[in-house]
Amino acid sequence: MDLNFTAEEQAFREEVRAFLSARLPAEISRKVLGGKRMEKNDFVAWQKILHQQGWGAVAWPTNYGGTGWNPVQQHIFEEECADAGAPMQLPFGLKMVAPVIMAFGNAAQQQRFLPRIIDGTDWWCQGYSEPGSGSDLASLSTRAHRVESADGDHYVVNGQKTWNTLGQYADWIFCLVRTSSEGRQQAGISFLLIDMKTPGITVRPIIMMDGEHEINEVWFEDVRVPTANLIGEENKGWTYAKFLLGHERTGIAGVGRSKRELQKLKELAKQESADGRPLIEDQRFRDRIAQVELELMALEITNLRVISAEGEKQRAPGPEASILKIKGSEIQQMLTELQMQALGHYALPYLPEALDADWKGDPMMPAYADDAASLSGHYFNYRKTSIYGGSNEIQKNIISQMILGL
């Protein structure tokens, strides 16, 4: 048993740090660290920089341009990126659709899509959930029926997807669609790649309770999708989707980002004064910080244990990922809650303009309230983390069924 990183892992960490300090644009990291509103180009620009370095897809195998890093290296990379204030690499292309294309797509699809994902050209969004099908995804009803025509066979897609994260920027959407209503629900689902510019697609914003536009509805009305965009076999989409869910688990715990936010919480608690002393000297509040830190320490080791087991190929990442999802999301939520609480009176103002990167602050308000103006919004926004990606209730069902056999 040894909880220290090896000399090679330490050296790797130094290499990542050196790269980040040289190449991460300051205007981007300022936004991330200050909790400012991110724009499409912040994500894209960073992806392009990573790609130039050969680090565009840390979890991909080398034959597709990935780093081939082992899970511990990937973990170190994510931790250092979070600490430095790098934008999160959005999972939809890199971690969700790409592994499916690699495993089940044909050579033409691999050549067409993968290079444009890794170099930041194409922005992907995930089209799984529907208004009537959230936790019970297999009940989905967006239909695709196959038609033959002179200009090539294609599917005609009708229906509605919802909750599509950052779909307003997307060039492509990967969808689960119903191609058959015979037999089990799961047996009639196909996995389609759809160009967002196709006629008949309408994207409508959904505003979240923090007032921000992060998710969308996507409507399909007689949308023609070439059959060449079908992944694998028709009616086998559920298998591919399940593969995807069990595939990519590093990063799900969000340990790196939570460590950074814990640090921010401590800073806030030093700046806020409570009855003439720094809030951090208030035992009751300090204990709350300590408690969340204990949770995070435990999760960090749990995460490394899962990752190492995966690395040694003892077994595939399995239902224990549910533990990481549940604890990871709870810790993120606790951190946003305590950050909000630390602010005292200044948790109340709603200043969406304060999310602009170039906001100069307000001379009326105490200087530290400027940076804090977004924190209550984050608390409200982060209620999502126990809902999306398989709600925490569904994760507990997975643990009780798959691990415990109940």
Place this chain on the structure above:
Amino acid sequence: MNFNYTEEQLALQDTLRRFIAKDYAFEHRRALANSADGFDRAAWKTFADFGILALPFPEDFGGLNGNAVDTMLVMEMLGRGLALEPYVSSVVLCGGMIRDAGSQAQKEALLPAIAGGEMMLALAHHEAGGRYALDRVATTAAANGNGWQLDGAKAVVLGAPSADKFLVSARDGQGLSLFLVDAGAPGLTLRGYPTQDGARAADIKMAGVQVGPDALVGAAGDALASIERGIDYANAALCAEAVGIMSALNEITLEYLKTRKQFGQPIGKFQALQHRMADMVIATEQARSMATLAAVRADSADAAARSRAVAAAKAYVTQSARLVGQQAVQLHGGMGVVDELNVGHYFKRLTMIGLTFGDADYHLGKFSDTLLAA
């Protein structure tokens, strides 16, 4: 012991319930939150007609002589309606402080005007850096031939943008004192903004603001006790508002559990969610009990007993509200986090109530400190 409301109280409750349902529907409320004032002046007039703006004042000053239990009942209904009107800051808090500490002349000038809906007040007391402690005031009042000159800054003054006058706390030679200041007084600047729950507040700066000899409320140096009493009264009211919101959220969530289907059945069939919903209902009933205790004690002449009960209630209700608010969102899945549905708005208001005039930790600490004295 008697936990029943009187006939009059039930009638008032009914009136407010119907008003909220008919004239204060959620979409109307959304439009109000986005309007310049951030609340409904017509509703304020209606509140005057209903008598709720006069509720806590003596009959001699146009009031209805109501007690804190009457206020509780009103607040519970305003909570259900997510009312944006500055009822707590103007009527409960400032009106209550004028009633308890004001001179005869001040009461005559202000209480009937508040009761009639012609005047709004806001308490400018808390300051940045003081957090929730009530005696941390750096604003100064320098006596001069014409009264006092006020200098300082106040943080997140609730209801400030619509206030005609402020009750400003400041330190003079005697200690902490309270002054009435016109919103338009030269030297007073105001930076207004919406709050997370759609209401309005402002940061206020005072530079050489001159007030006359009649501006002093209560005896010089005596303000702390009045402020403590006023804030206790307001916190008791906020507890009732939270209970109103929690009841509404429970009804909405229960309905959702019965109607939202996944896996071929209403999600309310899943025992995990049944237990969660049961926890929410338990928390709300317990919170209702504490809010009732706070209301009954809020009128007590015994300041220590009053403060202790209100601190206990505010700590407890805030903890319950956190559970109910978070779980109402969770059980709605994606629908819980959207702006379109009222659930998120109830949750935001509950959260802000918990952070107003002391958070749960502050009140738990206040209560906990009384154990040393016992």
